[in-house]
Amino acid sequence: MVLSPEFRLVAACSWIPPSHLELEDSAEITSICAGQLDWQRVLYLVRIYGIQSLVYEVHSRHEAIAVPDAIMTVLKECRKYLVMNSLHRSSKLLRLHGKFRSKDVDIISFK
Numbered sequence: 509m510v511l512s513p514e515f516r517l518v519a520a521c522s523w524i525p526p527s528h529l530e531l532e533d534s535a536e537i538t539s540i541c542a543g544q545l546d547w548q549r550v551l552y553l554v555r556i557y558g559i560q561s562l563v564y565e566v567h568s569r570h571e572a573i574a575v576p577d578a579i580m581t582v583l584k585e586c587r588k589y590l591v592m593n594s595l596h597r598s599s600k601l602l603r604l605h606g607k608f609r610s611k612d613v614d615i616i617s618f619k
Contacts, residue, residue, distance in 0.1 A: 513540050514549040521566040522559050534570055541573045551582060560586035 511519075517540045525533040554563050564583035567575050601617055608615045 512549070513543055513545055514553060516540050517545065517550060518553040518557065518559070518563065521563045522557065524562070524566070537566065537570055538573055541575070547576055547579045551579065554583070555586075561590050 517537065520533065520537050520540060554560050560583055564580070564587045567573055567580065567583065605615060605617065
């Protein structure tokens with residue numbers, strides 16, 4: 509099975525490697541980005557797997573990688589939206605937790 513470079517890039521950006529693997533991971537990402545990429549396909553895959561924030565972080569750390577400005581802008585906006593949404597949901601959860609606690613009802617919240 510041959511994976512597209514776009515999929516390989518998204519897979520390589522789907523984790524934060526431990527420090528002893530950072531150089532190897534960085535070299536892999538740089539190598540993939542040196543070739544021809546369909547950046548719209550990369551965005552599509554990133555959205556499907558819901559890893560916009562992670563991919564943005566990885567690319568922000570690797571300034572040597574030539575990511576088109578328009579793609580970084582989209583990733584940054586997605587990350588901003590996801591962070592704001594997470595904060596909003598956390599706020600709601602804390603309010604609910606407080607209401608349950610005031611009635612002596614124990615709850616366990618999980619994602």
